[in-house]
Amino acid sequence: MSSKPVNPNEFLLIPKWINEEYFVPILEKDVDKFEKIISFSPIAATAPGENYTSIMVRVVIVYLSKDGSEEQVSYILKTGLDVNKGGAMVEQIGMFPKEKEMYQHHIPQFVKLYKEAGIDVELAPKCVHTEETPERITMVFEDLKTNNFRNVDRLEGLDFVHMRCVLRKLAEFHAASAVYREVNGPYDTRYNKSMFCEENSGLLTKVREIREPQYLKAMLEWGIPDIERYIRKSPDAPKFCEETLKLNEVDENSFNVLNHGDSWCNNIMFKYKENGEIDRTLFVDLQLCKWGSPAQDLWYVIVSSASLDIKVKEFDHFIQIYHERLSECLKLLNYSKPVPSLRDVHVMMIQGSTWGYVTANGVMVAVLMPSDKDSNMDKLLSPGPEADAFRHRTFTNPLYVKAMKQLLPFFDHRGVLDFD
Template sequence: MTDQPTPKWVTKELFCSLLEQSNPNFKAIVKFVPTSAISKGENYLTIVLRIQIEMQLKDNSIEDVSYILKIPLVPEGEKNDFHEMFDAELDMYDHLIPELEDLYAKNTSISPKFKPVHLKFPGEPVKSDYILLEDLRKRGYRNADRTQGLEQFEVEAVLKKLAQWHAASAKRVVELGEYEKDIRESYFTTEHQKLLDEFNINFCMPFLECMQQYNLEPGQLVLISDYTSQLTDLNIEFGKNDPLELCVLNHGDFWCNNFMFKYKNVSEVEDVCFVDFQLPKYGTPAQDLLCMLMTSPKFSIKLEMFNYFIEYYHQQLVEHLTMLNYNRNAPTLSQFHAHLHRYSLWAFICAQRMLPIVLLPPDVGSHIGNIMGNSEEAIAFKRKMFLLPAYVDQIKVILPWLINRGYIR
């Protein structure tokens, strides 16, 4: 599923039109090279191409440019089951994220940018879903190594940017009104109960089998097994928004492959930029925060510094809510800890389902069929993830920690 050829419609001529529109000095494309932008086993829903171009300018000088092109992970001409996710991401790039950035530009002295530059091909519409972006590598951004995890200074940089995003997304409701129903509800509804049931069963059966090798106490095994039997109901409850509590626009898939760093030096981050906005959800900030903290920091600091990271995020959140003159329901730190306890489901979900994906080295078996499915191949792949030594080393400590915090109950 990952060895897809470059679609026939991705042509030099298409990019000539784009460059003619964007660069008045453009003359011709000398070299046009589409390559995969990510390794095998890194793409679950999309093909991500890096389009590298040598262009000749009118003075005959040569300039290198590159773009990132996201397209559906389906053979050309076949139905794209993820069309709605492309629509959601396009709406984020075209409307919602610019609204968040504008709130800072209009109300504060800072101007954080949350996304790469989004582009569209001129002329006739392309007969495919696509998202065309600047290549952030040209401006010095790069991903951290997901299998190694983030250092404290990297976690702090991400949490600060996340707090800026969340604060603006809360202020946006005050200024511009509610988000659309699809963003308020996402897939956390009774209408999606069958999908949630299938996904939970497909994940939990091999997980509970492999959990026997995590050196847990008998009572812990029983508690976790009982907890997993409630996951569909807990997911639906998790998705409900309390109007008396702070709600934010969550990125929805907030782990280290979906943010990129620009470094000042080896121990300081200049900026963080977010990517992949296919699963936005308006609701508890616990969704993004717990996802990031369960999946992305180095294991040596993940649990030891958890409370510090919560406090750091909360401090940044309150600071930026104040900066934006948001005067509604900002929680105190103790209220926020209670809030995270209430929505702690997401800590377990991300430790169980996302952390093994994060820690697994690039693997040809890493595709959406094996992640979502229940075929023999899919079950074998999930067992492989759940018994990965790097994952076992973490999860056998994380599960008792979640129980002791009351996050699994």
């Protein structure tokens, strides 16, 4: 047996219902010759600042097998936040019902499409249990870390080799989703909405109003030449909400896919060969999947997660890498409509460029913030002096400032900041 696992977040309060009794039927279904649980150790699955929208628990179980041997298995349990800890917003956006359906139905169907075309393509980990009650939706997954998968350090970002693997995997995901839609008709209407939908407009405006004073104050401290130009182009709360609501619109005459919707580096796991080469790449966290332009995922992953030395420098090259694999997969899966050209994808990127601005002002703030006990949804979104101080700290974080020194001129040169 391995040593007792180290808890990466002592501040996480693990719900009492996550116990041996809950896991017995899961083990009976998932493990051959399971007899009984010997020890049960629930700990946080992530450190503070690594996850903002759910409770993530790693459950390490030592069990007795029917042959008398002691074995160990571990799982990742994912469930909702308390309502007063940011869970209300997560519930309002409808993240968990989406993810449950993605793992139960859509991912297996995408994999099946590739299987029928003669190749094996992995997209996500195995989900061994789902449960929906009036109080919560819960999912239990295989623990990829026990199979030597790991994340890249989010503060360093994805180097070129990792980005190439991610973009190719994203293309595989997108291609299957487009072909599935062609064969089976539209996805459920829940996939038509991102978090930037009309129902959330009040919440989005409120969040922008809460964050804006600290953000504008921080910009003056960044030391960027002509910062006043960028401040003038920074949309106020009503304009920001107006622009983000446009992201929810879908041009059905264009090429569309089911976007992962939250494709930053912590939601991508890698397994390596003995020589250090990347062997397998998988996506996790499918709570924000959204039907629409692939520009969403492309802007999101490049801005949030490419390492700083290549984020801008290799931007157009990244689009080419994605397009090459997308074309291969669409043809392999017998997509009947015209395959988008590389030029088409670049046009989509211009048309969907607000995703770049939103990512830089949203998730990238969290991605580049070193682990901190205050890194949680409550602190990011709550009003008040304590939360204001934390937000100001995130906006003046040297890693974030360094990224914005590159991104603001890049955005400006591409017209990303021309909201009017």
